[in-house]
Amino acid sequence: DIRMTQSPSTLSASVGDTVTITCRASQSLYGWLAWYQQKPGKAPEPLIYKASTLESGVPSRFSGSGSGTEFTLTISSLQPDDFATYYCQQYKTSWTFGRGTKVEVK
Amino acid sequence: QVRLVESGGGVVQPGGSLRLSCAASGFTFSDFGMHWVRQAPDKGLEWVAVISSDGTNTYHTDSVRGRFTISRDTSKNTLYLQMTSLTTEDTAVYFCAKQFSAYADYFDSWGQGTLVSVSS
Numbered sequence: 702d703i704r705m706t707q708s709p710s711t712l713s714a715s716v717g718d719t720v721t722i723t724c725r726a727s728q729s730l731y732g733w734l735a736w737y738q739q740k741p742g743k744a745p746e747p748l749i750y751k752a753s754t755l756e757s758g759v760p761s762r763f764s765g766s767g768s769g770t771e772f773t774l775t776i777s778s779l780q781p782d783d784f785a786t787y788y789c790q791q792y793k794t795s796w797t798f799g800r801g802t803k804v805e806v807k
Numbered sequence: 808q809v810r811l812v813e814s815g816g817g818v819v820q821p822g823g824s825l826r827l828s829c830a831a832s833g834f835t836f837s838d839f840g841m842h843w844v845r846q847a848p849d850k851g852l853e854w855v856a857v858i859s860s861d862g863t864n865t866y867h868t869d870s871v872r873g874r875f876t877i878s879r880d881t882s883k884n885t886l887y888l889q890m891t892s893l894t895t896e897d898t899a900v901y902f903c904a905k906q907f908s909a910y911a912d913y914f915d916s917w918g919q920g921t922l923v924s925v926s927s
Contacts, residue, residue: 733911735913735914737852737914739852743919744902744917744918744919744920745852745902745914745917746917747913747914747915750907750912750913750915751913756915788851788852790852790913790914792911792912792913793911795854795866795868796842796854796857796911797854798851798852798853798854799851800851801851801852
């Protein structure tokens, strides 16, 4: 099984900040990685797939990068609507989620 | 547009059974693999099961294998999750999710979830 290690678990930030979340896989994903945003009481929503492709309708302040086993999600100029929990997901072999990163108000 | 609506959740005693449904609309149901994902209270997301677009292939995560069964009815555009021998560890919100394509892929649409509570 592929294990996903996501960090940090919590991130305190202010509106306008640039934040970065990291996901490490236990083996190479060849780019088969997605990022999701989830707000309390809601379903997750896709942000990025294939490591760096922005889902339709997602603001350009969200970006993804990485390859192999290490990936990052960057949110530039954090907006009030961005305070949420973010998950990475590998889909190279079966499907596995990271444990999540809660972006909270500093 | 794509719409996924789960139903069938509720309170059940340990050892009991429950069948979840996910009604799909807005896309050609038979063209896409479908999944169940669950989220225990205040916990992260856990992938549960997948079924191929034609329904011939299924795969379940280790913790539910032998107890849960994913299935689909293309004539009704509905995805199912039959859950048996439930334990308190199965308490969670269960989401159905659509794959981006027929092949192993990320999830581009999710339902709103249905809560399953296993308690005596």
